[in-house]
Amino acid sequence: MVSTNILLLAHRGACGYRPEHTSAAYELAVEMGADYIEPDLVMTADGVLVDRHEPDISETTDVADHPEFAGRRRTKGVDGTAVTGWFVDDFTLAELRTLRARERLGSLRPGSARFDGRYPVMTFEEVLRQRSDLARESGRPIGIIPEIKHSTYLRELGFDPEGEVTRLLQEHDLNARSAPAWVQSFEPTALESLRTAGYRGRSLLLTEAGGAPFDLREQGTTYADLLTPQALQKVARWADAISPEKTQVIPWTVDDRLGEPTRVVADAHAAGLEVFPWTFRAENAFLPLDYRTGDDPAAHGRLVDEVMVHLTAGIDGIFCDQPDVCAQARSRYVTQD
Incomplete structure (x- = not known):
């Protein structure tokens, strides 16, 4: 039976068309049919949750153009990797307010890069308010699905991201299983910490095709280990x-074509878990070879068809950079004979 309850999750907003994590990206995502908007969360020096992809803001803001912050550029260890740049946790919120968002993938998304410099860095609380406004203006439920980024890194700096996320969701009447809200993390202990912090809503574990969650590094647990049938029952x-x-x-496949489905969806469903894979992007650079159109990495290929294949594999939601394209795929899927 074809599911008609497939969630369309706007990955960092409609970030295929506007700089990610901006009010414009979220507004456009809802106009294009998204059910949920996704902010990534890191923390400022004064403990405020803000909406950036990573602690390093070199590629997503104009910080490099601010000579007053030249001395803030430094190298830090983030999840075991040396990263050089400017870090949110070295700035107060007031200082971040002087920066403007930039398109991270400018060579692939010149249309989005035209909006560089227009939008400030948002706090999580501002995104929560915008979600409420968008739901009211659109006349339909609009959810929010924040991702806590690098929880171990933030905790080592003395922050409590899970507690702060829980506090703000509670203040905005979103701390309940019935609320249109989920919380995500690549770190299992972060999701478990949410429960300790009093979070009562739904949560989602992110995994990668390679590597391991940083919080479980000493145990030797990989992401693949977390997706076995036995592990999914525990998750x-x-x-x-x-x-x-x-x-x-x-x-x-080895020649970059789309292969055959694994048992991940079936095993997750057997454990009572929904499945929302990431990330579907329209540019040829992110598509399997047999779904590309032409040789231009920035040109849009056959994303609708790629999404359709994954929907047929039984997934429950789609993280997408171009919500309009994924909405088209979802509509085609649910109306097929």
């Missing part, structure tokens, strides 16, 4: 869904 004790990298649902 279901503290999470409601998984969000695997899309190649964990349908791997690519």
Whole structure:
């Protein structure tokens, strides 16, 4: 039976068309049919949750153009990797307010790059308010699905991201299983910490096709280990869904073509978990070879068809950079004979 309850999750907003994590990206995503908007969360020096993809803001803001912050550029260890740049946790919120968002993938998304410099860095609370406004203006439920980024890194700096996320969701009447809200993390202990912090809503474990969650590094646990049938039964004790990298649902072949589905969806469903793979992007650079159109990496290929194949594999939601394209795929899927 074809599911008609497939969630369209706007990955960082409609970030295929506007700089990610901006008010414009979220507004456009809802106009294009998204059910949920996704902010990524890191923390400022004064403990405020803000909406950036990573602690390093070198590629997503104009910080490099601010000579007053030149001395803030430094190298830090983030999840075991040396990263050089400017870090949110070295700035107060007031200082971040002087920066403007930039398109991270300018060579692939020149249309989005035209909006560089127009939008400030948002706080999580501002995104929560915008979600409420968008729901009211659109006349339909609009959810929010924040991702806590690098929880171990933030905790080592003395922050409590899970507690702060829970506090703000509570203040905005979103701390309940019935609320249109989920919380995501690549770190299992972060999701477990949410429960300790008093979070009562739904949560989602993110996984990658390679590597391991940083918080479980000393145990030697990989993401692949977390997706075995036995492990998924345990994940279901503290999470409601998984969000695997899309190649964990349908791997690519050695020649970069779309292969055959794995058992991840079936095993997750057997454990009572929903499945929302990431990330579907329209540009040829992100598509399997047999779904590309022409040789231009920035040109849009056959994303509708790629999404359709994954929907047929039984997934429950789609993280997408171009919500209009994924909405088209979802509509075609649910109306097919």
